[in-house]
Amino acid sequence: MSRTLKRSLVALVVLLGVVVAAAVLWRGPFRAAAARPNILLITLDTTRADHIGAYGYARARTPRIDRLAREGVMFERAITAAPITLPSHVSLLTGLYPFTHGVRNNGNFSLPAALPTLATALHDNGYQTAAFVSAFVLDRRYGLDRGFDRYDDDVGLERRGDRTVEAAARWLDGRTAGRPFFVWLHLYDPHDPYDPPERFRAAFADRPYDGEIAFVDEVIATLLDRLERSGTLWSTIVTVVGDHGESLGDHFEITHAMFVYESTLRVPMILWSPGRVPSGQRIARPVRTIDLAPTLLDLAGRPSIAGAEGRSLVPTIRGNGAPPQSVYGETYFPLLYMNWAPLRTIQDERWKYIDAPTPELYDLSRDPGERTNVANREPARAAALGQALRALTGGRRGAMSERQIDGDTAAKLAALGYVGASSAGVAATDDDEPRADPKAMIGVFNRLRDANAAGQAGRFEEAIAIAGDARSRDPKNAFAAVVLANAQFAVGRYRDAAATYRAYAELVPTSADAHHRIAICYARLGDPDRALEEEDAALAIDARDADAHNLRGGLLAAKGHTDEALRDLRIAVDISPSRAPLRVGLARVLMTAGRLDEADRETREALKLDPGNPDAHAAFGAILLARGDAEGAVREFDRSLAVRPDADDVRLDFARALDKAGATARAQAEYRRLAAGRDTPPDIRTAARARLR
Numbered sequence: 001m002s003r004t005l006k007r008s009l010v011a012l013v014v015l016l017g018v019v020v021a022a023a024v025l026w027r028g029p030f031r032a033a034a035a036r037p038n039i040l041l042i043t044l045d046t047t048r049a050d051h052i053g054a055y056g057y058a059r060a061r062t063p064r065i066d067r068l069a070r071e072g073v074m075f076e077r078a079i080t081a082a083p084i085t086l087p088s089h090v091s092l093l094t095g096l097y098p099f100t101h102g103v104r105n106n107g108n109f110s111l112p113a114a115l116p117t118l119a120t121a122l123h124d125n126g127y128q129t130a131a132f133v134s135a136f137v138l139d140r141r142y143g144l145d146r147g148f149d150r151y152d153d154d155v156g157l158e159r160r161g162d163r164t165v166e167a168a169a170r171w172l173d174g175r176t177a178g179r180p181f182f183v184w185l186h187l188y189d190p191h192d193p194y195d196p197p198e199r200f201r202a203a204f205a206d207r208p209y210d211g212e213i214a215f216v217d218e219v220i221a222t223l224l225d226r227l228e229r230s231g232t233l234w235s236t237i238v239t240v241v242g243d244h245g246e247s248l249g250d251h252f253e254i255t256h257a258m259f260v261y262e263s264t265l266r267v268p269m270i271l272w273s274p275g276r277v278p279s280g281q282r283i284a285r286p287v288r289t290i291d292l293a294p295t296l297l298d299l300a301g302r303p304s305i306a307g308a309e310g311r312s313l314v315p316t317i318r319g320n321g322a323p324p325q326s327v328y329g330e331t332y333f334p335l336l337y338m339n340w341a342p343l344r345t346i347q348d349e350r351w352k353y354i355d356a357p358t359p360e361l362y363d364l365s366r367d368p369g370e371r372t373n374v375a376n377r378e379p380a381r382a383a384a385l386g387q388a389l390r391a392l393t394g395g396r397r398g399a400m401s402e403r404q405i406d407g408d409t410a411a412k413l414a415a416l417g418y419v420g421a422s423s424a425g426v427a428a429t430d431d432d433e434p435r436a437d438p439k440a441m442i443g444v445f446n447r448l449r450d451a452n453a454a455g456q457a458g459r460f461e462e463a464i465a466i467a468g469d470a471r472s473r474d475p476k477n478a479f480a481a482v483v484l485a486n487a488q489f490a491v492g493r494y495r496d497a498a499a500t501y502r503a504y505a506e507l508v509p510t511s512a513d514a515h516h517r518i519a520i521c522y523a524r525l526g527d528p529d530r531a532l533e534e535e536d537a538a539l540a541i542d543a544r545d546a547d548a549h550n551l552r553g554g555l556l557a558a559k560g561h562t563d564e565a566l567r568d569l570r571i572a573v574d575i576s577p578s579r580a581p582l583r584v585g586l587a588r589v590l591m592t593a594g595r596l597d598e599a600d601r602e603t604r605e606a607l608k609l610d611p612g613n614p615d616a617h618a619a620f621g622a623i624l625l626a627r628g629d630a631e632g633a634v635r636e637f638d639r640s641l642a643v644r645p646d647a648d649d650v651r652l653d654f655a656r657a658l659d660k661a662g663a664t665a666r667a668q669a670e671y672r673r674l675a676a677g678r679d680t681p682p683d684i685r686t687a688a689r690a691r692l693r
């Protein structure tokens with residue numbers, strides 16, 4: 001080659017380079033982004049596709065999500081694997097169906113440690129990873145924290161979306177530049193109860209659920225605007241997906257989890273990445289949320305998650321690949337909570353089959369609301385889809401990745417409305433065993449929801465009446481048993497409550513908490529030996545049940561077995577170090593053992609954790625009194641009584657401290673109050689009378 005030719009070729013290459021660069025510049029923000037794009041995964045809890053503007057809902061106020069859909073790819077029929085938060089998110093992050101990863105419900109299931117996720121895959125590829133979740137159901141104890149450098153689940157029970165976004169924004173501001181990030185942001189607001197922030201209430205007075213979605217849209221806009229201002233947005237793949245929908249009364253289901261109709265299985269799913277995916281594309285064929293993680297990895301130029309059942313949708317987006325052949329969804333909620341039949345469904349582009357005691361077949365092209373069951377009219381089609389379903393699942397129930405549920409977890413789940421968090425103690429039984437069809441039983445379930453709400457609102461007799469009635473009609477219903485037992489317990493019917501909890505324990509043999517609750521009943525009935533037996537049963541099921549250790553320790557201390565008691569109480573604190581009451585219980589027994597320094601340490605720690613805790617102040621006062629600091633003791637007892645004025649034992653200590661501090665008149669006033677009090681326990685009354693002058 002002559003030098004001239006070589007030079008002109010070089011010139012041509014340079015020239016071409018300039019042209020290419022100009023083209024990239026001309027495309028402005030739509031340039032091909034960095035080799036490893038950032039990924040922002042936003043999961044919308046409890047969000048129906050058909051309540052988003054882009055999905056055709058005229059009354060929506062979702063401008064930011066709609067814009068993402070306009071500028072990106074919108075999947076019109078994205079189907080979640082389960083209408084339940086934890087199983088759905090596990091499927092989303094693993095690309096696996098629930099029968100493979102084994103997380104079939106909230107609460108007492110967790111992601112097995114061996115399974116890779118989108119987070120572990122991206123972390124292994126050098127990504128900085130962080131998750132910001134908004135509800136306890138996604139707490140790290142359920143295993144989704146793996147692969148995240150930061151897993152922010154500091155939510156109490158739940159956290160409003162704006163606060164979760166604020167936490168995410170702070171992390172994004174502080175991360176190391178030069179490495180791509182993967183952020184998972186979970187927004188819980190549309191979950192019931194529907195209670196949007198003040199400024200959305202008037203506009204959505206008649207449909208607060210839509211108000212919650214409008215709020216979530218605004219929260220998303222805040223984060224995307226921040227990313228845009230920092231120059232990060234255009235190198236970020238943004239994806240928005242629902243974990244499940246909400247029935248809002250469809251098929252008589254109020255919320256979600258009991259059924260597998262489209263109201264709860266069909267979710268919004270949008271992919272936004274200018275330069276990587278086309279803008280304004282709509283994909284009408286059914287796809288799955290388990291396809292999202294493989295799709296994101298494909299777009300990032302990474303291999304898919306090993307073993308994933310989901311498939312990259314990039315070929316579908318580019319028009320050269322078929323979408324998934326079978327789209328599956330399930331709910332084991334009816335079985336796990338109610339002992340009813342689980343539901344499994346499969347759909348193709350037109351037909352949807354639900355495997356239930358009375359099987360269902362719907363022609364979604366004509367009947368998107370699934371109102372007319374045509375299984376009898378189309379037996380061959382129903383049989384073929386039933387066969388496809390069995391082929392997919394192997395005709396088996398599949399994996400059950402159970403974890404134990406302790407009292408603390410059960411209480412938090414109950415406060416979020418997941419009462420009776422049951423267990424797969426039914427795992428030993430067969431799916432083919434005849435069970436009630438959830439669609440025939442939805443009325444019972446709705447009544448139990450009412451009973452549960454009545455119990456939580458303090459209307460215990462109403463709860464007892466409804467739950468008792470439901471239980472007489474459906475004796476193997478674990479949810480009915482636990483709602484009834486809780487209400488009986490609340491009104492002090494401990495013998496009845498113990499019997500009902502016992503029935504619950506027989507229905508759910510893996511529940512340690514059931515035995516713990518029976519133990520509380522016996523303790524209240526003045527039968528510590530039987531209470532101890534029940535705590536032993538609880539600890540045989542779950543040796544890490546802090547509440548069982550705590551009560552066992554208290555019972556042993558009362559019997560004078562101090563060393564054994566201290567061992568249990570210490571274990572309880574070690575299991576749940578952030579629960580102030582456990583430390584106070586330990587401190588009390590340490591005091592009786594004369595170990596004041598250790599008691600002092602535990603009490604101070606309890607007060608650090610919960611500064612207003614009346615028991616901690618009372619215990620601290622008792623320690624100060626034992627050490628001769630009467631004035632300090634007076635101060636602590638005073639603080640305790642300010643919170644709980646009817647604690648007569650504390651008042652007696654208070655009076656003694658006043659005496660020691662020389663405040664004789666005040667002390668006498670307290671003794672008189674105790675001696676005259678109608679509800680004063682006899683031993684305290686006697687002690688108070690003895691001090692009267």
Ligand SMILES: [Zn+2]
Nearest residue numbers: 045046085243
């Ligand atoms: Zn959810």
